[in-house]
Amino acid sequence: MDGPALVSILRQGDTLVASVHTALDDSQMLRFQRDLVEQIGAQRARGVIIDVAALDVLDSFATSTLCDIAEMARLRGARTVVVGIQPAVAFTMVRLGMATPQFEVALDLDDGLEMLSADSASPAPGRRG
Amino acid sequence: MQQKDSYPQDVVGVGDGTGDALLAELVEHLRENRPQLRDTWARRIVAAHLLTAMTPEEMNAETQSVYDNYVDVLETGSVEALSAYARDLSERIIPRGVETYEVVGIVLLLRDVLARSLFEKYRADVGMLNQVLDVYEPAANRIANTVAVSFVDERERVIRQQQAALRELSTPALPVRERLLILPIIGVLDKDRASQLTEQLLNAIRKHRAKVVVMDITGAPEVDAVVANHLVGTVDASRLMGASVIITGVSPTIAQTLVTLGVDLSKMNTVGDLQGGLEEAERLLGYTVTRQEGIA
Numbered sequence: 001m002d003g004p005a006l007v008s009i010l011r012q013g014d015t016l017v018a019s020v021h022t023a024l025d026d027s028q029m030l031r032f033q034r035d036l037v038e039q040i041g042a043q044r045a046r047g048v049i050i051d052v053a054a055l056d057v058l059d060s061f062a063t064s065t066l067c068d069i070a071e072m073a074r075l076r077g078a079r080t081v082v083v084g085i086q087p088a089v090a091f092t093m094v095r096l097g098m099a100t101p102q103f104e105v106a107l108d109l110d111d112g113l114e115m116l117s118a119d120s121a122s123p124a125p126g127r128r129g
Numbered sequence: 130m131q132q133k134d135s136y137p138q139d140v141v142g143v144g145d146g147t148g149d150a151l152l153a154e155l156v157e158h159l160r161e162n163r164p165q166l167r168d169t170w171a172r173r174i175v176a177a178h179l180l181t182a183m184t185p186e187e188m189n190a191e192t193q194s195v196y197d198n199y200v201d202v203l204e205t206g207s208v209e210a211l212s213a214y215a216r217d218l219s220e221r222i223i224p225r226g227v228e229t230y231e232v233v234g235i236v237l238l239l240r241d242v243l244a245r246s247l248f249e250k251y252r253a254d255v256g257m258l259n260q261v262l263d264v265y266e267p268a269a270n271r272i273a274n275t276v277a278v279s280f281v282d283e284r285e286r287v288i289r290q291q292q293a294a295l296r297e298l299s300t301p302a303l304p305v306r307e308r309l310l311i312l313p314i315i316g317v318l319d320k321d322r323a324s325q326l327t328e329q330l331l332n333a334i335r336k337h338r339a340k341v342v343v344m345d346i347t348g349a350p351e352v353d354a355v356v357a358n359h360l361v362g363t364v365d366a367s368r369l370m371g372a373s374v375i376i377t378g379v380s381p382t383i384a385q386t387l388v389t390l391g392v393d394l395s396k397m398n399t400v401g402d403l404q405g406g407l408e409e410a411e412r413l414l415g416y417t418v419t420r421q422e423g424i425a
Contacts, residue, residue, distance in 0.1 A: 083371070087331030090366035107338055107371035 007032045009039050015047040015116055016040060016078070017109070021054050029065045036069060040076045047116035048073050051109055053084025063098045070103035081105065083112040151264045156204040158250060159243060167196045170242045177238065179231045191222070192235075199239060203268050211272060215279030223283060232280045233273070240269040300326045302333035308340040309410050310372075311403075315348035323359040330363060334372045341413050342367060343406040347378030357392045364397060373398065373413065377406035 006028055009018045018036055040048065050066065052058065058066075070080035083106045085093075093101075106112040159166065171192050174180055180188055198214045222232065247265060251258035300322070303311045312330055330342065344360075346352075352360070364374045376399045379387075387394060400406040411418060 085369045085371075087328065087335060087366070087370065090331055090369040091327060091362070093369060094362040094366045101369075105369055105371050107335070107340070111338075111340075111371055 007035070009036060011043050011045070012113070014043075014045055015049060015113065016043060016045040017049045017051065019051040019054070023055060023057060024062070026061055029062055033065055033069050033072070037072045037076065040073055040078050045078045048078050048080045049109065049112040049116070050080065050082045050103075051084045051112075052082060052089075053086065053108070056086060056088060058085070058089050058093060060096060060098060063093065063101055067102045070101075079104070079116060081112040081115055083108050147260070148264050151261055152204065152206075152268075155247065155261055155265060156200055158247070159200045159203070162246060163196065163200075166242055166246055167192055170196070170239050173238050173242060174235055177234060179234045179238075180227060182226045187225075195235070196239065199236075199243075199272060202272055203265075206268060211275050212279065215276045216283060218276065219280045219283035223280075223287060229277070229280060229284070233277045236273045236276050240273055243269070295322070300329060302330055302337075302342075304337045304339070305407070306411070306414070306416065308338055309414060310334070310337060310339040310342045311407075312342055312344045313348060313403075314344065314346045316350075318349055318352055318356045318360075320355055320359070323356045323363075327359065327363040327366065331366055331370060334367060334370050339372050341410040342372055342374045343403065343410050344374055344376050345378045345403045345406065346376065346383065347380070347403065349380075349383070352383055352386060354390045354392065357387055357390060361392060361394070361397070375400055375406045375409055377401065377403050 006022055006024060007018050007020050009016055011017075016036070016039055018032070020032070024032060036048065036050075039045070048069075050069070055062075066082055070082075073080045081104045082101075085105060104115070106115050171188065174188070174192070180191075183191065195218065198218075202211045202214055219232075244262070244265065247261055248258065251261055300312060300314055303313075305311050310330075310333055312326075312333075314326070318326070330344075333339065334342065344364075360376075364376075367374050374397075376397055378401075379399055398409075400409050
């Protein structure tokens with residue numbers, strides 16, 4: 001392939017955790033998309049978590065690629081949660097009119113995992129005692 | 130603060146012996162005729178409807194001290210005294226609700242009254258009059274300029290102070306339960322405050338790992354289109370961070386404004402009052418609150 005991967009894709013149970021460590025340009029973003037969608041099938045993943053906590057910018061291309069990934073993952077039988085969107089990134093996305101993306105979001109990795117594990121039981125993000 | 134050095138000093142007569150002698154004569158004239166000149170000035174202030182916020186006694190006291198200071202500054206020509214005088218004047222009259230145009234107005238009126246009296250005194254000798262005015266005019270203009278600049282500076286300082294104070298106490302995000310924040314909004318929301326609110330809320334969501342935010346706008350008297358759209362943006366941005374926002378306390382006025390403005394609120398989760406909002410938030414988070422029998 002072309003160069004070392006800039007995104008680590010780890011397997012945790014039947015969930016794939018992809019942490020984006022550094023800002024990706026458009027072609028790197030596409031490569032990430034290809035790798036991830038491939039891994040979903042290879043690992044038989046039921047859920048995907050994309051951690052963008054390290055990013056201080058999410059441009060429109062990155063956002064739409066995340067939407068594409070979520071849709072492709074769904075077609076391959078996995079549910080996608082994007083976690084760790086920073087306050088400034090969130091607000092910029094809203095200002096650029098990208099406020100209602102197709103993917104689900106959670107505050108951080110913890111919440112994302114909880115969300116996916118609560119998947120089959122109850123769709124609400126609640127924590128029942 | 131003041132542009133101390135930007136006034137030309139090469140005016141005829143200023144700086145040499147003739148100028149100084151003339152200035153002394155001029156100041157003496159203004160001191161001698163103080164009662165009637167100050168009186169004329171006060172009458173013209175009233176006629177021009179300036180300083181209407183002051184009582185006659187206050188105005189009497191202020192015009193006396195302004196007059197004396199004015200003449201002192203003419204006499205000494207000291208920039209420090211001038212700045213100090215202007216600052217002092219501003220500090221005294223800003224709290225009484227005096228507007229910029231009034232301050233500039235009264236100083237210009239005083240300048241004109243004094244010029245008129247000099248004209249009266251020297252009308253027989255046009256050459257002399259010209260020399261006196263050469264000394265008087267730059268000094269008088271300098272006073273007017275410095276007073277205006279100081280007044281505006283002082284006002285801006287007060288405004289900055291108040292803005293800072295407002296920022297300090299503005300919209301705290303309060304954690305009430307684990308992962309639940311309350312954001313009470315009190316007072317008018319303008320554009321600046323709204324964007325500050327967004328920033329504080331998003332940071333608080335991350336800090337407290339909030340999942341639900343109850344935004345209570347009972348205390349906000351009104352919103353305009355810009356602020357309303359900004360609030361919608363705040364709700365969207367919060368959602369991107371994994372928190373859902375419940376808005377409570379929408380007043381009839383605000384409800385009408387929002388609908389009339391056509392702000393898209395279909396995705397907003399609103400509940401009538403703060404109590405209902407908290408109950409809804411607890412439901413979302415899976416809490417149940419039960420009251421223990423036999424207490425209170």
